[in-house]
Amino acid sequence: MLTPEEKSRLAGALRVRPEAHESYLRGMFHWYKLTPEDVQKTLQHFDKALSVDPDYAPAHSGIAAAWGAIQQMGVFQPAFVRQKVKDAVEKALELDPELAQAHFTYGAYNTWSAWDWQKAEPSFQRAIELNPNFPDAHAFYSHYLSIVGRFDEAETQIRRALDLDPFNPLMRALYGVDLMIWNRTDEAFEQFQIVLQTAPDHWLAFEQLRLIYHRRGMFEEALDSTKSLYETLGNPSVAEALDSGYKVGGYKTAMVYAGDTLAEQAETTFIQPTQIACFYGMADEVDKAADWLEKAFDIGDPDLPYLKYAPRFPPAVMANPRVKDIVRRMNYPADT
Numbered sequence: 001m002l003t004p005e006e007k008s009r010l011a012g013a014l015r016v017r018p019e020a021h022e023s024y025l026r027g028m029f030h031w032y033k034l035t036p037e038d039v040q041k042t043l044q045h046f047d048k049a050l051s052v053d054p055d056y057a058p059a060h061s062g063i064a065a066a067w068g069a070i071q072q073m074g075v076f077q078p079a080f081v082r083q084k085v086k087d088a089v090e091k092a093l094e095l096d097p098e099l100a101q102a103h104f105t106y107g108a109y110n111t112w113s114a115w116d117w118q119k120a121e122p123s124f125q126r127a128i129e130l131n132p133n134f135p136d137a138h139a140f141y142s143h144y145l146s147i148v149g150r151f152d153e154a155e156t157q158i159r160r161a162l163d164l165d166p167f168n169p170l171m172r173a174l175y176g177v178d179l180m181i182w183n184r185t186d187e188a189f190e191q192f193q194i195v196l197q198t199a200p201d202h203w204l205a206f207e208q209l210r211l212i213y214h215r216r217g218m219f220e221e222a223l224d225s226t227k228s229l230y231e232t233l234g235n236p237s238v239a240e241a242l243d244s245g246y247k248v249g250g251y252k253t254a255m256v257y258a259g260d261t262l263a264e265q266a267e268t269t270f271i272q273p274t275q276i277a278c279f280y281g282m283a284d285e286v287d288k289a290a291d292w293l294e295k296a297f298d299i300g301d302p303d304l305p306y307l308k309y310a311p312r313f314p315p316a317v318m319a320n321p322r323v324k325d326i327v328r329r330m331n332y333p334a335d336t
Contacts (some may be wrong), residue, residue, distance in 0.1 A: 020056045023049035029060055030171045034069060035201050036234055040041040042066045057096035064088035064105045068112065069300045073203070073233060077270050078300040082113040100131035104140065111144050112302040117333050120144055135165040139174045146181045147305045148333050154178055169199040176208055181309045185212055203232045211312060214282055219251040226258070237261055255283035263292075272296070274303040274312075289313065290322040297326050308332060 027045030030038040043066050049059035064085045071081040089109055092102035107123030110116040124141035127134060139161035145154035158175050165171050176191035189212050192205040199205070206229035213222035223242055230238035240259050245257030259279030262271045277292035293313075296304050306312065308327050315322055 017053045017056070020049040020053040020059065023052065024056065024059050024062060024080075027059070027066070031062070031066060031069065033199060033202075033240065034167055034170055034204065035232065036070075036073060036203075039066055039069050039073075042069075049334055055095050057092045057099050058101055060088050060091035061099060061101040061105050064092065064109065065101075068108050070107070071112065078113070078305070080300055082109075082300065085109050085113055098130060099138065100127045100134050103130065104126035104134065104137040107144065108139075108140050111140075111147065112305060113300070115300070115305060115330065117144075117148060117331070133164055135161040135168065135171055138142075138164070139171050143174060145180050146309065149309060151182050155182070167198070169195045169202055170204075173202060173204045173208075177204070177310075180208055180211065180311060181306070183311070185215065185311075188212065201232050203229055206232060215311070223251070223254060235265075237265075252283045255279045259283065259288070260287070272301055272303060273299065274301050277317075278312055281317045284316065286316050286320055289317045290320045293317075293323055293326055297329065304330065314318065 004298075007261075012035055021282050023045045027042045027049070030041040030045065043063065046059045046062045046066065049062075053059075067081050067084040067088065071085065085105075086109060089102060089105045094101060096102065103123045104127035107127065107171075110120035110123060120166060121141075121144060124137055124144060127137040128141065131137070135267050138157045142154040142158035142161065145157060155178070158178050161171050162175060172191050173195045175298045176188045176195065179188035179191060181187070188208065192209050192212075195202050195205040210222045210225035210229060213219070213225055223246060227239035227242055230236065238261055241257040241261040242254045245254035248257075256279070256297065261277065262276045265271050266273075266276065273292045273296035276314070277289045277296065280288040280292065293304075293307070295301075301310075304326075307323075307330065313323070
């Protein structure tokens with residue numbers, strides 16, 4: 001039996017043009033794959049949906065989510081992408097204030113783009129209230145909760161996401177990242193292996209596996225995962241730098257060569273500062289890592305929310321006074 005609220009929501013449901021909805025579903029199919037090529041196809045399908053129905057709110061919300069994914073891949077300046085996400089999600093909410101996907105995307109925007117912790121959580125909660133069976137909202141809310149240090153609550157949310165969508169590689173990869181934050185590395189490793197069985201080019205799996213191999217001292221495997229990561233992201237010159245550096249001076253030199261390569265590229269194109277900082281951190285170049293983390297803060301790098309708890313940087317980097325100051329300036333909620 002429907003509740004009065006559900007009856008009211010159904011009575012006010014917006015009409016949907018089938019062609020627009022079909023294009024939207026095709027776009028979501030590619031979005032879950034999370035490769036650069038698939039995200040571009042996602043945008044094409046959402047644009048097609050809007051060409052059929054310019055007021056189709058899910059497509060606007062989908063565009064915001066797609067640009068959010070592009071932002072996490074470090075392809076464009078955060079300020080440019082941030083505005084794209086904001087404009088699209090605000091349009092979705094204007095068209096349909098009861099759309100769970102739009103509230104979820106607004107929560108993601110406030111977490112990874114605006115770093116507004118107070119606005120982010122109510123948006124995730126509202127999305128789940130509107131659609132308790134929406135796995136994306138549970139999964140990304142779990143990351144918000146991990147970012148602010150509420151690990152038990154995060155596990156409840158990500159497990160709900162997996163219950164709802166157990167075969168989606170993105171949900172499993174997000175679970176793996178959570179496990180990394182919770183310092184359950186062996187379990188995380190298992191999850192990323194499962195992801196690669198169904199999605200062999202999943203960049204997030206490669207990105208996290210290299211951290212696991214690095215932590216375990218399995219440096220050849222870390223190199224292989226890092227090369228796969230940057231080949232998937234369309235930057236094979238990093239793989240070449242890793243090979244050259246390894247031949248010259250071993251693993252740490254390979255990390256320096258890769259960091260130097262990205263730093264040189266950053267002079268003419270956008271490269272996420274956290275990517276460069278990660279390489280220097282792995283090479284124990286603490287001051288260089290801190291330099292790039294300061295740049296990450298200045299431009300609003302979307303990976304920086306993970307700085308406090310995620311094990312991307314070694315203890316020596318996290319103990320650096322400048323890095324400690326960045327963590328302070330992130331203004332995480334006080335109860336964490």
